[in-house]
Amino acid sequence: AQRVTQPEKLLSVFKGAPVELKCNYSYSGSPELFWYVQYSRQRLQLLLRHISRESIKGFTADLNKGETSFHLKKPFAQEEDSAMYYCAPNPDSNYQLIWGAGTKLIIKP
Amino acid sequence: SQTIHQWPATLVQPVGSPLSLECTVEGTSNPNLYWYRQAAGRGLQLLFYSVGIGQISSEVPQNLSASRPQDRQFILSSKKLLLSDSGFYLCAWSPDGFNEKLFFGSGTQLSVL
Numbered sequence: 001a002q003r004v005t006q007p008e009k010l011l012s013v014f015k016g017a018p019v020e021l022k023c024n025y026s027y028s029g030s031p032e033l034f035w036y037v038q039y040s041r042q043r044l045q046l047l048l049r050h051i052s053r054e055s056i057k058g059f060t061a062d063l064n065k066g067e068t069s070f071h072l073k074k075p076f077a078q079e080e081d082s083a084m085y086y087c088a089p090n091p092d093s094n095y096q097l098i099w100g101a102g103t104k105l106i107i108k109p
Numbered sequence: 110s111q112t113i114h115q116w117p118a119t120l121v122q123p124v125g126s127p128l129s130l131e132c133t134v135e136g137t138s139n140p141n142l143y144w145y146r147q148a149a150g151r152g153l154q155l156l157f158y159s160v161g162i163g164q165i166s167s168e169v170p171q172n173l174s175a176s177r178p179q180d181r182q183f184i185l186s187s188k189k190l191l192l193s194d195s196g197f198y199l200c201a202w203s204p205d206g207f208n209e210k211l212f213f214g215s216g217t218q219l220s221v222l
Binding site: 004036 | 150151153155158207208210211212213214215216
């Protein structure tokens with residue numbers, strides 16, 4: 001079955017430290033991959049998508065087909081990065097994203 | 110600009126009662142519309158999506174139904190709520206097509222007692 005895993009439910013790092021939120025998926029091919037974020041008292045929103053190969057708020061995500069991973073990284077964490085992060089691949093290029101369970105990121109001052 | 114409205118924000122309903130959650134989108138036409146359920150500690154589960162008026166696709170069998178009576182209106186319903194229907198429901202829209210960015214509503218916390 002198609003599955004996406006975010007192994008860390010909670011990740012806590014100090015401000016200024018590097019951050020890596022892990023995402024692994026269980027299917028082959030070239031899925032379109034998304035990271036969504038939900039800040040406190042805000043709506044769930046798109047952070048970045050693989051196809052755009054962009055950096056948003058200092059975050060980047062690289063697709064590793066060999067490891068079937070799409071980890072989200074930021075070299076220097078900021079307090080405003082504290083949020084819930086969801087990895088969501090679209091393996092079949094249809095309307096259904098497969099959502100990870102999410103990782104709660106806490107940036108300590 | 111486009112906006113999405115979802116209401117109510119919270120709802121407490123007795124078991125066996127009907128349900129109607131409404132979602133409307135403004136500022137765009139022919140959007141794809143979605144109903145998701147978000148369980149604590151788990152990812153989002155797609156319940157229904159719609160690519161046009163009267164076109165509803167169901168992803169999981171359940172006690173719920175969805176309707177799209179107008180281009181920018183999406184309704185989640187139930188004739189008789191179950192305890193297991195409790196949860197956080199999110200409406201979302203995306204531009205027409207696949208792999209498009211999703212825009213989410215603010216959600217409805219439904220408690221069935």
